[in-house]
Amino acid sequence: MVVFRILVQFLALTLLAIVGSAVGYGQESEASDPRRAFTLLDQAPRQQLPLENDRFRIDYEIDEIILVFFRKPDTAPVVLTLPDGSKWYASRHPREKARWHSGHDFDMVRIVEPMPGPWQATGEIRPESRAMVYTDVEFHPESFPPLVFVGERLRMEGRLTQGGEPIDQLDFRSAIRLELYMASTNNAQYDNFGQPPVLIGEFLDDGRRMDERPRDGVFTGEFMLEIAAGEYLPTYRVETPFHRRSVEADVMMVRRVPVRPVMEVSQEEGDPHIMRFEVDDEFIMRDDIVVSGRIDFPNGEHQNISLSTRQGDALRVEIPSYTFGVFEVQMALSGTNVNGREFHAEIPAFDFRSQRARDLGPTPEEIAAAEAAERERIHQAELAQVEAERERMRQRILWVVGVNLGIVALWSLYILIRPGSGRKKLKAAKKAQKKNEQSDGLDEL
Numbered sequence: 062m063v064v065f066r067i068l069v070q071f072l073a074l075t076l077l078a079i080v081g082s083a084v085g086y087g088q089e090s091e092a093s094d095p096r097r098a099f100t101l102l103d104q105a106p107r108q109q110l111p112l113e114n115d116r117f118r119i120d121y122e123i124d125e126i127i128l129v130f131f132r133k134p135d136t137a138p139v140v141l142t143l144p145d146g147s148k149w150y151a152s153r154h155p156r157e158k159a160r161w162h163s164g165h166d167f168d169m170v171r172i173v174e175p176m177p178g179p180w181q182a183t184g185e186i187r188p189e190s191r192a193m194v195y196t197d198v199e200f201h202p203e204s205f206p207p208l209v210f211v212g213e214r215l216r217m218e219g220r221l222t223q224g225g226e227p228i229d230q231l232d233f234r235s236a237i238r239l240e241l242y243m244a245s246t247n248n249a250q251y252d253n254f255g256q257p258p259v260l261i262g263e264f265l266d267d268g269r270r271m272d273e274r275p276r277d278g279v280f281t282g283e284f285m286l287e288i289a290a291g292e293y294l295p296t297y298r299v300e301t302p303f304h305r306r307s308v309e310a311d312v313m314m315v316r317r318v319p320v321r322p323v324m325e326v327s328q329e330e331g332d333p334h335i336m337r338f339e340v341d342d343e344f345i346m347r348d349d350i351v352v353s354g355r356i357d358f359p360n361g362e363h364q365n366i367s368l369s370t371r372q373g374d375a376l377r378v379e380i381p382s383y384t385f386g387v388f389e390v391q392m393a394l395s396g397t398n399v400n401g402r403e404f405h406a407e408i409p410a411f412d413f414r415s416q417r418a419r420d421l422g423p424t425p426e427e428i429a430a431a432e433a434a435e436r437e438r439i440h441q442a443e444l445a446q447v448e449a450e451r452e453r454m455r456q457r458i459l460w461v462v463g464v465n466l467g468i469v470a471l472w473s474l475y476i477l478i479r480p481g482s483g484r485k486k487l488k489a490a491k492k493a494q495k496k497n498e499q500s501d502g503l504d505e506l
Contacts, residue, residue, distance in 0.1 A: 114181075115181055115182045115183065115184075115186055116179055116180065116181045116182075117179070117180055117182075118178065118179050118180070119175050119176070119177055119178065119180060120177060121177035124173070124174060125171070125172065125173050125174070125175075126171075126172050126175050127169065127170070127171050127172075128141075128168075128169070128170045128172070128182075129167060129168070129169045129170075130167060130168045130182050130184065130186055131166060131167045131186070131187055132166060132167065132168070132184050132185045132186050132187065133166065133185040133187060134165055134166040135165055135166070136166075136184065136185040137184065137185070138150070138151035138161075138163040138168050138184065139151075139168050139182045139183060139184030139186065140182070140183040140184060141154075141170065141180060141181070141182055141183075142180065142181040142182075142183065143176050143178075143180060144176050144177070144178025144179055144180065145176065145178075149161075149170075151163045151168065158172060158173050158174065159171065159172045159173070168184075200219055200220070200221055200239060200280075200297070200299065201219055201220050201221075202217065202218075202219040202241075202264070202282075202297060202310075203217045203218045203219060204310075205217070205295065205310075205313050206400075206402055207400060208316070208344060208398050208399070208400055208402070209286060209313070209314075209315055209316070209404075210286070210315070210316050210317065210318050210319060210344075210404065210406050211286055211287075211288065211289070211290050211315055211316070211317055211318055211406070211409070212285075212286060212287065212318055212394075212406040212407035212408060212409060213285075213286050213404055213405065213406040213407075214283065214284070214285050214286075214405055214406070214407075215282075215283075215284045215285075215286065216271045216281065216282070216283055216284075217264075217281070217282045217284065218279055218280065218281050218282070219239065219264050219279075219280045219281075219282070220278060220279060220280065221237075221278065221280070227278050237299065237300070238263070238299070238300040239263060239264035239280055239282075239297065239298075239299055240260060240262070240263050240264075240297070240298045240300070241260075241261055241262050241263070241264070241282060241284060241295060241296070241297055241298075242258045242259065242260050242261070242295075242296040242297075242298060243258065243259050243261050243286075243288055243293040243294075243295060243296070243315075244258040244259075244293060244294045244295075244296050244309075245257075245258075245291060245292070245293060245294075246291075246292040246293065246294055246312060248291065248292050251289075251290060251291025251292055252289040252290045252291050252317075253288065253289040253290065253291030253292070253293070253315075254291065256288070256289055256291075258296065259288055261284045261285065261286065261287075261288065262282045262283055262284040262285070263282060264280035264281065264282040265280060265281060265282070266278070266279065266280045266281070270283050271283040285407075286315055286406075287407075288315060290315055290316055290317045291314070291315060292312055292313070292314055292315075293312070293313055293314075293315055294309050294310070294312055294313075295309070295310040295311075295313060296308070296309050296310070297309075297310065316344060317341075318394060318406055318408055318409070319340065319341040319344040319345040319394075319396070319398075320338050320339070320340050320341075320345065320350060320352065320376070320394050320396070320408070321338065321339045321408070322336050322337070322338055322339075322390070322392070322408065322411070323336070323337050323338070323339055324336055324413050325337070326413055326414075326415055327382045327415070329382075330382060330383075330417065331382065331383070332382060333379040333380055333381055333382055334379070334380040334381075334382055334388075334413075334415065335377065335378070335379060335380075336377070336378040336379075336380060336390070337376060337377045337378075338352065338376035338377070340376065343399070344398055344399055345396050345397070345398055345399065346396065346397045346398070346399065347370060348370055348371060349370065349371055349396055349397040350368075350369070350370040350371075350376070350394070350395075350396045351368065351369045351370075351371075351394070351395040351396065352366060352367075352368040352369075352376070352392055352393075352394055352408075353365075353366060353367050353368075353392065353393055353395075354366040354390065354391050354392030354393060354408070355390075355391055355392075356378075356380060356388055356389070356390050357388065357389040357390075357391075358384055358386075358388060359384050359385065359386025359387055359388065359415075360384045360386075362384075364380065364381075366378055366392060382415055384415075385415050385416055385417055386414065386415065387412050387413070387414050388412060388413050388414075388415065389410070389412045390410065390411055390412065390413075391408075391410045392407075392408040392410075393405065393406070393407050393408060394406045394407075394408050
């Protein structure tokens with residue numbers, strides 16, 4: 062099968078020998094270039110077709126063709142006139158034979174089994190247009206550094222080439238989308254286990270942000286590695302209106318930030334909180350570390366952080382503890398890794414809480430001593446209660462005895478002082494005594 066493609070204004074945006082909306086996947090490396098490069102279009106002999114007065118001829122052997130017309134911005138889509146005089150519009154064309162995509166400044170049409178003969182495109186097509194077939198179009202992304210960290214901001218470049226030569230057609234570069242995804246290898250040993258693919262950035266040629274010059278053929282990506290540490294498979298995705306292609310690069314490791322804060326929250330009012338830093342000397346040079354940031358206090362105040370080991374600063378920060386609540390910390394790290402590459406990374410933001418000192422309660426020993434003291438107190442109280450009861454009984458007995466003795470004494474006194482009572486008792490006593498003596502005498506006889 063012979064496949065020709067007509068690309069007006071130097072654009073080739075899809076695969077040959079693919080009917081419908083199939084998506085192609087492929088990977089290709091060049092022996093002369095160690096960087097990964099992937100092919101956007103299948104390799105085929107370079108073709109250029111005459112385009113006169115917006116007319117072109119399609120050969121009878123063509124089974125499939127892709128037409129791309131660049132027109133003035135925000136103008137109406139082109140109208141295609143077939144060899145038999147019939148017309149196709151973006152809104153009206155045979156769906157089973159053609160797919161049509163219109164942008165604000167271009168039209169792209171894929172046709173299966175096109176009618177042989179002269180075709181014409183009518184519209185605000187720019188005069189410099191010409192029909193051309195691009196083959197062997199590749200995107201060459203810059204390789205990742207061998208050692209990267211979570212939170213690091215990377216600047217990477219990539220270039221489009223055709224047949225090994227840079228592509229300088231502006232419209233070609235503006236109609237393609239280049240994205241970079243990071244897909245976890247799902248290694249259970251790392252923090253990114255089970256993480257879905259993450260879009261971390263896009264390659265652009267617009268002269269903004271880190272791209273130095275617009276539309277110079279150099280695509281620049283600014284990538285913030287705000288992802289979990291672990292193994293990743295970088296995946297480049299290329300999208301056009303008609304197809305998408307994904308290419309995987311080599312597996313890479315994204316490591317944790319090599320300088321990590323450790324908080325020692327003060328428990329005593331007036332003593333400062335201490336923030337010190339752990340350093341992975343395996344990955345970063347300790348004598349070239351710069352930490353900058355800010356601490357927001359609960360009362361609205363803030364404290365700036367600026368440490369530089371090259372200037373002799375210790376990796377330690379004292380934070381006043383005169384206020385209580387949540388402290389929020391945001392910091393950035395600049396340094397040189399062990400490979401000699403300077404880098405800048407955001408240290409993950411965190412917060413900590415400071416509270417007033419609280420009585421944490423007695424210790425088990427104190428609890429045991431208190432229980433023993435309570436038992437002794439209860440025992441002593443019981444003893445005191447028994448002793449008090451005994452004292453009350455003694456008082457009652459003494460009171461009863463005293464009362465009885467008083468009664469006896471009073472009665473005796475009464476008897477003694479009553480008139481005649483003494484002589485009567487004396488006579489009665491003598492009489493009784495005499496009777497007793499008489500009774501004793503009779504008994505002796």
